Structures are given as C-alpha cells and as structure tokens.
Amino acid sequence: MGFRHFPAYGKTIGYRADGAWRAMMAAFDEWIARIKSRDPMVYEDAFHEQWPHGPEFIARLIVEMRLADDSYTRGKLIELLGEAGDQTVVPELARELEHPDWNIRQWALHALRRIGGREASKFIEQHRLQLPKDLD
Structure with a gap:
C-alpha cells in the first residue's frame, strides 16, 4: 500500500500503488477537469454519471475547493461535497x-442541509443567528 498526502486537506490517505489505482x-x-469546466453541459454530464468514491475522492474535492479562485467553481465543488453525503x-x-x-x-448551506x-x-442554526438574511 502507498500513501498520498493532501497538504491542503491536511491528511495522508492510503491507496493501492498498482496499475489499477493509477488508471482510477x-x-x-x-x-x-470536467466538473470544473465552464461549459454547463460538460459539468452536468459529469455530475450525473457515476462519481468516484472513497477517501481519495473526498480529500481531492476539498483540495480542489480550497484552490478554486472563483465562486462558480468553488460552488460546484461545495455542491459535490454535499451530494457525497460524507459527515x-x-x-x-x-x-x-x-x-x-x-x-x-x-x-455551503445547501450542502450542509x-x-x-x-x-x-x-452549524446551520449558528449561521442563521449570525446572518439571518442568508436563510431568507
């Protein structure tokens, strides 16, 4: 088993270091790349196909979200984190x-819900108390 460190996530994830893992x-x-596309149809096609799963998937989405420098991409990645349903x-x-x-x-509110x-x-309730207009 190999390990891959995700500095932006602050975690090291174990993985199989074989050809199948590299292909995955x-x-x-x-x-x-398709999820981050500015073409809405490319994004939707990727969103509606079977997603990757596992700890590498969650860690990578978090890293990509943190690195996203525009709200459009960051929002899409937040949506995916919510859809993944991982507590x-x-x-x-x-x-x-x-x-x-x-x-x-x-x-973020949508994903938490x-x-x-x-x-x-x-967290939703705390946010409601701090910024009630966000929940209108």
Whole structure:
C-alpha cells in the first residue's frame, strides 16, 4: 500500500500503488477537469454519471475547493461535497459559511442541509443567528 498526502486537506490517505489505482486516478483527474469546466453541459454530464468514491475522492474535492479562485467553481465543488453525503466534510463546509461571497455561503448551506445530521444542523442554526438574511 502507498500513501498520498493532501497538504491542503491536511491528511495522508492510503491507496493501492498498482496499475489499477493509477488508471482510477487518471480517470478521476479527467472527471475533476470536467466538473470544473465552464461549459454547463460538460459539468452536468459529469455530475450525473457515476462519481468516484472513497477517501481519495473526498480529500481531492476539498483540495480542489480550497484552490478554486472563483465562486462558480468553488460552488460546484461545495455542491459535490454535499451530494457525497460524507459527515466528515461538515466542519469544512461550516468554514465556507464564513466566506465573503454570498453565493458560496448559499452553496455551503445547501450542502450542509443535504448531508444533514446533528453537527450540520448546529452549524446551520449558528449561521442563521449570525446572518439571518442568508436563510431568507
């Protein structure tokens, strides 16, 4: 087993270091490129096909989200994190509620609602108290 460190995520993820893993990661890189496309149809096609899954997937989405320098791309990646439904991303999405861009905060709220659970609800309620206009 090999390991890959994701500095922006602050985690090291174990993986199989064989040809199948490399092929999977190449396909994943191509999928991420389509997700980040400015062409809405390219994005929608990628969004509606079977997604990659596993800890590498979540870590990579978080890294890509943190590196996104525009709200359009960042919002799409936040949406994907919410759709993935992984409770481990709730604190990461909660940090997005502090983003200066209203659109990013809206995507983060949507993702937290999608994930659900006690922790996500707590962050949504805290945000409602701090910025009630975001929830109108």
